[in-house]
Amino acid sequence: MRRLLVPGEQVIVDTRRHASVLALPMLVTVLVCGGVAFAAGWLARGRLDALVPWLPAGTGPWLALVPTALGAWILVAYPLRRLIRWGALRYTLTSRRVLRRARGLRRSDRELPLAMVRDVAVHQSVFQSLARSGTITLSTGQAASLRLDDVPEVRSFRQLVLDAIDELPADGGFPATDDGAWSGTGGTPPRDPWERDVWGQSEQ
Numbered sequence: 626m627r628r629l630l631v632p633g634e635q636v637i638v639d640t641r642r643h644a645s646v647l648a649l650p651m652l653v654t655v656l657v658c659g660g661v662a663f664a665a666g667w668l669a670r671g672r673l674d675a676l677v678p679w680l681p682a683g684t685g686p687w688l689a690l691v692p693t694a695l696g697a698w699i700l701v702a703y704p705l706r707r708l709i710r711w712g713a714l715r716y717t718l719t720s721r722r723v724l725r726r727a728r729g730l731r732r733s734d735r736e737l738p739l740a741m742v743r744d745v746a747v748h749q750s751v752f753q754s755l756a757r758s759g760t761i762t763l764s765t766g767q768a769a770s771l772r773l774d775d776v777p778e779v780r781s782f783r784q785l786v787l788d789a790i791d792e793l794p795a796d797g798g799f800p801a802t803d804d805g806a807w808s809g810t811g812g813t814p815p816r817d818p819w820e821r822d823v824w825g826q827s828e829q
Contacts, residue, residue, distance in 0.1 A: 630719065637785055638718040642711055642775040643758035650704035657704075661696035665689040716773050718782070720789055723763060723771060737763050737771040739790050747783050761786075 630636070668689040713729040724736040743766040749759035759779035763771045763786070776782050 629724075631721070633720075634722075635720045636717060637720060637789060638716070638782060640716050640777055640782075642714060642716075643753075643756055643777040644711075645752070645756040645758060646775050647708065647711060650707040654700060654704045657696045657699050661692050664692035668692070716776060718785060718789065720792070723773075723786065725771060725773060735771060737765070737769070739786070740793055741765045741769070742786070742790055745783050745786050747779055749779065753779075 666689075668691075709729060713727055715724075715726050715728070717724040717726065720739075722736050722738045723742075724734065726735075727733045742763050744762075744764040746762045746764065747759050748762070753759045753775070756777075757779065758775050758777050761773045761776050761779060761783060763773075
């Protein structure tokens with residue numbers, strides 16, 4: 626991420642989607658593993674021979690591979706795929722823009738300059754409210770917009786976006802030198818509002 630920053634730009638927040646999006650894949654993983662273990666054990670003990678007497682003797686252990694293969698396919702197709710997608714997607718808020726970066730087999734980048742943002746809307750479902758996550762939609766007042774789903778600590782993230790917008794210079798630039806150092810008068814750079822923890826308290 627550092628190599629993507631321009632001189633004077635600072636990273637305020639760099640996060641993934643809330644881990645609650647993995648709750649259903651985790652439940653599916655537990656159910657599939659339990660079901661596969663039961664079915665494979667039931668077939669391996671020859672319980673199917675009593676129901677289907679015409680099966681050749683000794684086919685039980687081989688039939689146990691069927692639920693195993695089916696379970697492995699389900700785990701790869703759904704839980705593992707969701708886990709990879711969760712790990713590949715990142716949301717980054719800097720002092721100049723908001724970025725949505727996906728780093729999977731297919732890479733995609735979307736960014737929206739803070740100077741263009743006119744509205745920051747937060748939407749939460751009941752489950753998201755319990756997890757303190759939510760969806761943030763950044764609108765420019767025109768066709769362009771950026772949507773961030775399942776943002777953790779969504780209210781704090783929204784406030785950081787608003788603080789960063791308030792701190793933008795009137796010309797949308799930065800009072801910085803070529804190496805990113807503060808070039809204003811007084812010798813001490815101003816304290817940025819995002820230099821605090823996620824609960825909104827100033828650092829000691």
